Amino acid sequence: MSSPINQLQQLMTITMEECGELTQECSKIMRKYYVLDDIDDEDIDKLKKEAADVYAMIQLMIHNGLFDYVELEVNAKKKRKKLKKWSTLIK
Numbered sequence: 452m453s454s455p456i457n458q459l460q461q462l463m464t465i466t467m468e469e470c471g472e473l474t475q476e477c478s479k480i481m482r483k484y485y486v487l488d489d490i491d492d493e494d495i496d497k498l499k500k501e502a503a504d505v506y507a508m509i510q511l512m513i514h515n516g517l518f519d520y521v522e523l524e525v526n527a528k529k530k531r532k533k534l535k536k537w538s539t540l541i542k
Contacts, residue, residue, distance in 0.1 A: 466508040473501040
């Protein structure tokens with residue numbers, strides 16, 4: 452299959468689209484539920500599918516040399532540290 456856009460454009464565009472779809476699922480869950488324990492299996496499955504799609508795109512970014520797993524983990528640790536300070540997600 453050929454594409455009218457180059458590899459970088461495909462990688463960025465599809466990643467943006469998948470992030471948007473994950474954002475939509477998160478928004479739908481927020482509108483429908485108040486607590487995590489109430490989310491039904493069907494909505495969890497939709498959320499998992501969209502999260503997996505984003506994860507696949509992150510893997511492709513790594514495969515294409517934009518960053519590596521170590522850099523990703525280092526920056527994820529920095530984010531968790533910020534969340535520990537500014538949210539109740541991490542204690």
